[in-house]
Amino acid sequence: MSGSTSVFNQPKPVVKLEQALLDAINAGIAPYPIPDGRKYGYGTAGFRMKANLGLNHVVYTVGLLAAIRAKKRNATIGIMITASHNPAEDNGVKLVDPMGDMLEQSWEGYATVLANTSNEEMAQAYEHLVNETLVDEIRQLQDRPANIVFGRDTRTSGPSLIKALKAALDAVGATYHDYGYLTTPQLHYMVRCVNTQNTPYAFGEATEDGYYKKMANAFKTIMYGRKIHGSVTADCANGVGGPKLQELIKYLPTAAEGGIDIKVINDDVLKPEALNFDCGADYVKTKQKAPPSSKAGPNERCCSLDGDADRVVYYFTDSNGVFRLLDGDRIATLGAVFLAEMAEKAGLSDKLKIGLVQTAYANGASTEYVEKVLKLPVVVTPTGVKHLHHAAARFDIGVYFEANGHGTILFSDNATKTIRETQPKNPGQKHALDSLSASIDLINQTVGDAISDMLFAEVVLAHKAWTMENWLNTYIDLPNRLVRVEVHDRSIFKTEDAERKLVSPKGAQEEITRLVSNYTKGRSFARASGTEDAVRVYAEAYSKHEAEALAKHVADVVKKFGAAPDPRG
Ligand SMILES: CC(=O)N[C@H]1[C@@H](OP(=O)(O)O)O[C@H](CO)[C@@H](O)[C@@H]1O
Ligand SMILES: [Mg+2]
Secondary structure, eight states, X not given: OTTGGGGSSOSSOSSOOOHHHHHHHHHHHTTOOOOTTOOOOOBTTBEEEETTTTHHHHHHHHHHHHHHHHHHHTSOEEEEEOOTTXXXXXXXXXXXXXXXXXXXXXXXXXXXXXXXXXXXXXXXXXXXXXXXXXXXXXHHHHHSOOEEEEEEOSOTTHHHHHHHHHHHHHHTTOEEEEEEEOOHHHHHHHHHHHHHTTSTTOOOXXXXXXXXXXXXXXXXXXXXXXXXXXXXXXXXXXXXXXXXHHHHHHHSOOGGGTSOOEEEESOOOSSGGGTTSSOSHHHHHHHTSOOTTOOOOTTOEEEEEOTTSOOEEEEEEOTTSOEEEEOHHHHHHHHHHHHHHHHHHTTOTTTOOEEEEEOTTSOHHHHHIIIIISOOOEEEOOSSHHHHHHHHTTSSEEEEEOTTSOEEEEEOHHHHHHHHHOOOSSHHHHHHHHHHHHHHHHSOTTSOOHXXXXXXXXXXXXXXXXXXXXXHTTSOOOOEEEEEEOOSOGGGOEEETTTTEEEESTTHHHHHHXXXXXXXXXXXXXXXOSXXXXXXXXXXXXXXXXXXXXXXXXXXXXXXXXXXXXXTX
């Protein structure tokens, strides 16, 4: 992109990099020009697009940025190549920061600028970026090693993208480890393990074997003396989660040994076009039905992962043949019930502040259940996992989930220390402390992890001896409706109060508030999507009919305010 480097504060480099390095950067990117007219943006989920629209150019620039970020943080940085629940022909790339969290938001802009830089300007842009980000420390930092680890999902475009990535890392002399196939949360886990090894807060062994062992050991500890009833059918979206779950199963005790019977379906990674097709978490959540391939009978426990295994939802067909979804809100409340109960049994209720974090899309009945029945605080944040993650980190035990099934549970350093150092006074307290301690290891705290979340849900159901019906009956979801409205320019829809109120266009919120007041238990909001060119309208109310009517009326308000300007002026 011509002139792209002008966004950096320093128009002229303060420190000149060696010509050999700049030449290597230019030579490396030569095979990967930006196709005409393409523009890229680092969004909620990194860069994501049809793989053949210049994604290898983008991946190369992500490699360059990762090297700079690794020097800046003096730590290993992760890169994941995946397009999650998107169709097979898409792919994407995102960066993972040292503790296994998402790239710091202030660097997303650098990623976008570099991705939009033309091949001719790449070395110069890299030099500018080094000067911009490594500022005063530049002389020492430039000489620091840069270490990167990366993995990918099963898409056919993966190998060529990895080739572009390696070209970038080789050009700037970074060291790296290629993990091959990994789920997104496994890559996050590896990054945290690498960066914490030989420290008092070591996260684990940075290998797949280490990941499975840590999870399996924690599972055995919590399961002690409990029994999982029946089997769970896990739909793996024909993605990388399939083989990885199969691998984990080898480490887990079987049902006969007091363990778990996981029936893996949709785990065909040899048919690339099958990925996320008519299966997976996104299919089940948006279509509100089981994948057609599912053979599960009435009341049988099922769950679906997405293509990179960072989301999971549960479901079953009840005795009347009605499909019942237990989404992220349900997994969150299930986790909260268990952890609050264990904290109480461990005598730590006063010491551990447990809270739930949701977005405005969480069903109002789940919020009411947590606040009124569980008597735990609920915080609402804007959409996007990074917002939830940060809010959850403010609790001792912070449970966060998006309704779509992406979420995890965070334990603060204080909580971990308290749980691990409290001396039990009786067997009951010991069991509760052991269960809490094992939960810390079972849950992948770096990011939502479908496999770990699934095991945790299974363990909690076993502890409570709950059937799917029992779980469903903890509260009754308010009927709801999500509508997508296409408008002339979605950027005029600006919100406040965790996206629950529109501040612009002027007058729109007043109309929505007036509409909502006509409905029993009515709640509705409109916000611009961060991932699609549309405004989303969510509505819930006491009855299905009312929820649908409210959604339609609010969508009409959005259409009216979002209509194209009158061409006659
Ligand atoms: C209503 C909804 O499900 N929104 C999704 C969707 O965001 P939007 O900004 O609404 O397009 O994609 C995000 C990224 O995957 C995910 O975090 C979020 O939950
Ligand atoms: Mg995903």
